[in-house]
Amino acid sequence: MFTGIILSVGKIKTISPKSGDCMLSIDVGKLPMDDVKIGDSIAVNGVCLTAVELADQYFVADVSNETLSRTTLANASVGTSVNLELALTPNTRMGGHIVSGHVDGLGEVIDKTPDARSIRFRFKAPDELSKYIAEKGSICIDGISLTVNDVDGAIFSVNIVPHTLQVTTLGSTEVGTKVNLEVDLLARYMERLMKGEKATESSGQITRELLQQSGFVQS
DSSP: BOOOOOOOEEEEEEEEEEEETTEEEEETTTTTTTOOOOTTTTTTEEEEEHHHHHOOEEEEEOOOOOHHHSSSSGGTTTEEEEEEEOOOOTOOOOOOOOBOOOOOOOEEEEEEEEEETEEEEEEEEOGGGGGGTTTTEEEETEEEEEEEEETTTTEEEEEOOHHHHHSSSGGGTTTEEEEEEEEEEHHHHHHHHHHHHGSSSOOOOOOOHHHHHHSSSSO
């Protein structure tokens, strides 16, 4: 588990194809590696990867076909900058929100405009994820815990303050860039719980009738 508070911006050092998937070695920049062990989890642009080899300034991780099919790591190249975070510990300050490192889908930057000293970004999420994104709720973008300003269908905006622009990859992210999205974990579980016994059904869609039964909509 992670908090979405970025500790370092690293860079992809090598990409090694391996029998249909690949291994990445990642230069960790200023990420503190003193107590990192083989088998530990490290979030790379919001993707939870397992360190299988360690050195002072880099680590190596396997990347499965499932991860390549669902995240921006599929289009990464040597030299690509990535946001890095170590897995949280019982002593970690919970500065962001609960982040699993399991990417739900890809979003796209559709606009960025100055807003005083901040930059307001607008993103387009996949339609199937829009129901999990709420105004003033939390969302993880490329591993960064952010607060949603507003939502219009599958389009939502966030304000990025100067500090975040400086210490994450968002400072150099341009319109048209694809980003990894992880929606709020609590929204996922709430949907599953609301389905009750219907959770075992293959469709299991959230309907107005189900919302009424759960007390979220008055009949």
